[in-house]
Amino acid sequence: MIYLELFLAFLKIGCFAFGGAYGAIPLIQEVVLSHSWIDPETLIYFIAVSESTPGPIMVNPATYVGSQQGGVFGAVAATVGVVLPSFIIILLVTAVFKGFLKNKNIQATLKGIKPALVGIIIATGVFMISDNLMRGPLVSRIVIDWRGAIILGLLTLAIVMQKKIFKKSLSPILLIVISACMGMMVYSI
Amino acid sequence: MKNKNIWLSLLQTFMKVGLFTFGGGYAMIALIDSECVDKKEWITSDELMDVTAIAESTPGPIAINCATYVGYKQAGFWGSLIATFGIVFPSFMIMYIVSMFLDHFLEISIIASAFKGIKVAVGILILSAGIKMLQKMIRQMKKQGKKLPLVFMVCGFLVMLIIDIFTLDFSTFYLILIAGALGFLLFRKGGAIKKRGAIHNDLS
Numbered sequence: 001m002i003y004l005e006l007f008l009a010f011l012k013i014g015c016f017a018f019g020g021a022y023g024a025i026p027l028i029q030e031v032v033l034s035h036s037w038i039d040p041e042t043l044i045y046f047i048a049v050s051e052s053t054p055g056p057i058m059v060n061p062a063t064y065v066g067s068q069q070g071g072v073f074g075a076v077a078a079t080v081g082v083v084l085p086s087f088i089i090i091l092l093v094t095a096v097f098k099g100f101l102k103n104k105n106i107q108a109t110l111k112g113i114k115p116a117l118v119g120i121i122i123a124t125g126v127f128m129i130s131d132n133l134m135r136g137p138l139v140s141r142i143v144i145d146w147r148g149a150i151i152l153g154l155l156t157l158a159i160v161m162q163k164k165i166f167k168k169s170l171s172p173i174l175l176i177v178i179s180a181c182m183g184m185m186v187y188s189i
Numbered sequence: 190m191k192n193k194n195i196w197l198s199l200l201q202t203f204m205k206v207g208l209f210t211f212g213g214g215y216a217m218i219a220l221i222d223s224e225c226v227d228k229k230e231w232i233t234s235d236e237l238m239d240v241t242a243i244a245e246s247t248p249g250p251i252a253i254n255c256a257t258y259v260g261y262k263q264a265g266f267w268g269s270l271i272a273t274f275g276i277v278f279p280s281f282m283i284m285y286i287v288s289m290f291l292d293h294f295l296e297i298s299i300i301a302s303a304f305k306g307i308k309v310a311v312g313i314l315i316l317s318a319g320i321k322m323l324q325k326m327i328r329q330m331k332k333q334g335k336k337l338p339l340v341f342m343v344c345g346f347l348v349m350l351i352i353d354i355f356t357l358d359f360s361t362f363y364l365i366l367i368a369g370a371l372g373f374l375l376f377r378k379g380g381a382i383k384k385r386g387a388i389h390n391d392l393s
Contacts (some may be wrong), residue, residue: 055280086249112372183306
């Protein structure tokens with residue numbers, strides 16, 4: 001049954017998503033692609049849509065995939081699935097096991113998970129950017145897509161300029177808007 | 190009657206937080222801070238810091254963790270349910286509507302080009318989120334004089350990159366489980382936490 005399948009898949013994501021939304025992206029990618037619920041391209045567009053719409057970034061993909069696969073009830077099943085683990089855990093931690101997180105064993109486990117997850121997130125970002133720059137089959141990926149390279153270069157320039165001149169970092173939404181405009185120009189040539 | 194008022198108030202407040210924060214996570218914490226600490230005085234700002242620390246150590250969206258906590262503090266189980274519902278509901282509705290249009294939207298060629306550009310931005314966003322976490326981690330390591338977390342990070346990075354490049358069939362879930370198990374074995378003996386409250390220093 002699709003509802004149960006959606007619920008369980010997103011429950012799994014909710015259980016393992018340490019480090020917030022960015023930690024969840026590799027997991028969402030894996031689950032959604034392995035069920036072939038949406039294709040890799042759409043998923044990336046979708047992360048951008050999530051960044052530009054309000055709300056917790058993790059909830060957005062759940063609602064979207066759920067509604068694509070199973071309508072309103074699918075959306076509800078997936079959304080409840082992704083939220084439920086953190087809801088239950090916080091209830092348990094605040095109401096029942098007050099000292100739970102201070103437990104030595106739990107802390108030791110978390111000390112392993114967190115740094116590894118930082119590595120996983122960075123790897124995901126690096127792969128996504130480089131995947132964008134190269135074309136062709138997997139092994140012989142030496143052809144550089146100059147359009148992607150131009151956009152990456154200009155965006156990096158924009159980020160650095162903003163940092164140096166205004167001493168502020170570029171907001172994610174602004175970055176997405178700029179990149180969208182660049183995409184329209186560069187890919188229409 | 191009092192109960193009903195607090196329920197309504199929780200619902201309103203968290204729907205507002207859910208509706209008006211773009212970018213998720215820490216952007217939401219800022220709004221929760223101004224709503225729940227400054228305006229409503231539901232929790233203190235120290236408490237909010239504690240919750241953020243707890244949220245970082247538990248899976249799930251940080252903003253949802255905060256909503257559940259504040260709701261529970263104010264009105265028990267039902268309070269936590271209402272607050273959590275409130276923070277999720279706006280994005281649920283928006284996404285549901287977007288999902289009806291996105292596919293057709295992507296078929297328009299100029300929009301498709303726009304999204305090709307956006308792909309690059311998403312990669313940069315993920316990378317910079319990771320780098321921020323890394324910087325925080327390195328600051329903590331310097332304070333504690335430990336190098337082992339860096340080894341975990343580098344291993345996580347390399348393994349994940351290899352999995353991605355060669356499209357290996359190895360689940361990220363196992364990677365997290367293995368990291369947890371190794372952490373359990375390696376950090377447990379070092380007397381991870383000596384005094385109460387150390388967790389806050391660790392995490393903040």
